[in-house]
Amino acid sequence: MSALAFADPTFESQAAFRRIMRALSAPGTILACGEALAPPPPLARAAAATLLTLADFETPLWIAPSFPAAIGDYLAFHTGAPRAAAPDKAVFALVDLSADGLDLARFALGTAEYPDRSTTIVVQTASLDAGPRLRLTGPGVRGEARLAVASLPADFAAQWAEIRAGFPLGVDLVFAADARLAALPRSTAIIEGAR
Amino acid sequence: MSARPYNFAYLDEQTKRMIRRAILKAIAVPGYQVPFASREMPMPYGWGTGGVQVTAAIIGPDDVLKVIDQGADDTTNAVSIRAFFAKTADVATTTDTTEATIIQTRHRVPETPLTGDQILVYQVPIPEPLRFLEPRESETRTMHALAEYGVMHVKLYEDIARHGHIATTYAYPARVAGRYIMDPSPIPKFDNPKLDDCPALQLFGAGREKRIYAIPPFTRVVSLDFEDYPFERTKFDAVCEFCGATDSFLDEVVTDDKGGRMFVCSDTDYCEKRRAANKKDAAE
Numbered sequence: 246m247s248a249l250a251f252a253d254p255t256f257e258s259q260a261a262f263r264r265i266m267r268a269l270s271a272p273g274t275i276l277a278c279g280e281a282l283a284p285p286p287p288l289a290r291a292a293a294a295t296l297l298t299l300a301d302f303e304t305p306l307w308i309a310p311s312f313p314a315a316i317g318d319y320l321a322f323h324t325g326a327p328r329a330a331a332p333d334k335a336v337f338a339l340v341d342l343s344a345d346g347l348d349l350a351r352f353a354l355g356t357a358e359y360p361d362r363s364t365t366i367v368v369q370t371a372s373l374d375a376g377p378r379l380r381l382t383g384p385g386v387r388g389e390a391r392l393a394v395a396s397l398p399a400d401f402a403a404q405w406a407e408i409r410a411g412f413p414l415g416v417d418l419v420f421a422a423d424a425r426l427a428a429l430p431r432s433t434a435i436i437e438g439a440r
Numbered sequence: 441m442s443a444r445p446y447n448f449a450y451l452d453e454q455t456k457r458m459i460r461r462a463i464l465k466a467i468a469v470p471g472y473q474v475p476f477a478s479r480e481m482p483m484p485y486g487w488g489t490g491g492v493q494v495t496a497a498i499i500g501p502d503d504v505l506k507v508i509d510q511g512a513d514d515t516t517n518a519v520s521i522r523a524f525f526a527k528t529a530d531v532a533t534t535t536d537t538t539e540a541t542i543i544q545t546r547h548r549v550p551e552t553p554l555t556g557d558q559i560l561v562y563q564v565p566i567p568e569p570l571r572f573l574e575p576r577e578s579e580t581r582t583m584h585a586l587a588e589y590g591v592m593h594v595k596l597y598e599d600i601a602r603h604g605h606i607a608t609t610y611a612y613p614a615r616v617a618g619r620y621i622m623d624p625s626p627i628p629k630f631d632n633p634k635l636d637d638c639p640a641l642q643l644f645g646a647g648r649e650k651r652i653y654a655i656p657p658f659t660r661v662v663s664l665d666f667e668d669y670p671f672e673r674t675k676f677d678a679v680c681e682f683c684g685a686t687d688s689f690l691d692e693v694v695t696d697d698k699g700g701r702m703f704v705c706s707d708t709d710y711c712e713k714r715r716a717a718n719k720k721d722a723a724e
Contacts, residue, residue, distance in 0.1 A: 270656040357585035361465040385656035430468035
């Protein structure tokens with residue numbers, strides 16, 4: 246059975262949350278999420294599951310322009326989240342890597358006193374297997390972890406390093422490819438150089 | 441939907457979402473205290489309302505819950521919180537550390553090493569490690585923003601000047617992932633080394649103070665000290681009267697009014713398992 250949104254919001258959002266939480270506490274780990282959902286295309290199932298689980302009337306949502314209006318209507322109806330006027334006003338943002346690219350500095354990075362007042366970006370991608378493999382280290386990673394994200398901008402590692410220099414300010418990323426997700430919290434460092 | 445008088449795990453869905461968002465930020469910024477809209481719970485502040493809210497936001501029907509109070513599964517606080525979730529979330533409960541997927545704790549870390557499939561939820565009375573040095577929240581917030589932690593070292597230095605050693609024995613401050621100084625909650629400093637590089641996710645909830653913070657798995661947690669006065673784990677000159685353990689945190693129990701006393705494991709599950717193993721060895 247597949248449904249537009251969670252058929253049983255209490256238990257399905259709890260299950261999705263545990264996977265999102267695990268993904269953020271073990272950067273680079275790929276987990277299944279949103280398998281039972283059938284959101285309107287082109288929204289990835291894991292992206293839909295993440296926003297259905299976490300967004301509500303308290304969390305302004307910014308949706309990248311590549312997404313059709315139907316996606317905005319769908320998320321507004323099922324989460325009640327208001328639309329953020331600009332990326333740096335958003336608590337959550339939805340971006341499609343292949344169509345929108347990714348400019349991290351456009352989003353809210355939080356403040357020195359309240360680094361939590363930042364944007365969590367749900368980054369939709371075609372695949373978590375293709376593309377250059379990022380080497381990750383930091384909290385949640387034992388030694389070193391790898392993560393491949395298709396269509397990641399060429400300067401992504403440089404952008405990430407620049408944002409990370411301002412830690413604890415930063416953004417947290419949830420990558421969604423169909424019904425799979427992986428996360429990159431701001432605490433993770435990308436190791437430069439050849440794999 | 442259902443005829444239950446309240447939602448699964450007591451909290452309503454919007455509250456859970458709000459707490460879940462705070463937990464994710466806490467994981468992304470290890471050791472930083474994320475403010476959250478703590479709810480009034482059907483138990484008084486000081487009884488673990490922060491830990492209960494964190495547990496309620498993460499728990500699912502497949503979880504197995506263990507609750508300890510100062511290491512014991514059978515004290516009032518532990519029993520009532522376990523009963524609360526057995527009733528409101530209909531989850532399985534256990535006293536066996538290895539069987540649990542979520543362990544809510546008041547002031548101890550289990551002696552049995554935790555695994556990556558477990559989550560440890562701490563009940564925290566005062567999350568701000570700088571609070572007794574600087575009472576103003578606006579100031580401590582700035583101090584965290586600037587990583588201006590000299591005053592904490594002054595406090596530890598004053599311990600040495602006054603007592604000849606660092607006299608802080610519980611709620612011993614630690615630095616998480618090289619950035620934030622955190623209060624590990626009033627666990628004995630004996631437990632501090634267990635926080636470092638722990639495979640389990642550690643979540644901290646303070647209900648009255650409305651803060652959530654976290655230590656992700658495999659994160660460096662360093663107890664503060666000085667080169668010439670390094671951090672020392674509490675050592676006991678005694679062994680557990682019941683199981684003979686020499687490696688566990690011991691509680692002193694007064695046995696009469698003539699100065700009689702004995703030492704027993706604070707972690708009841710650890711002690712019971714050791715006693716069972718000793719009995720088996722003796723029988724063989």
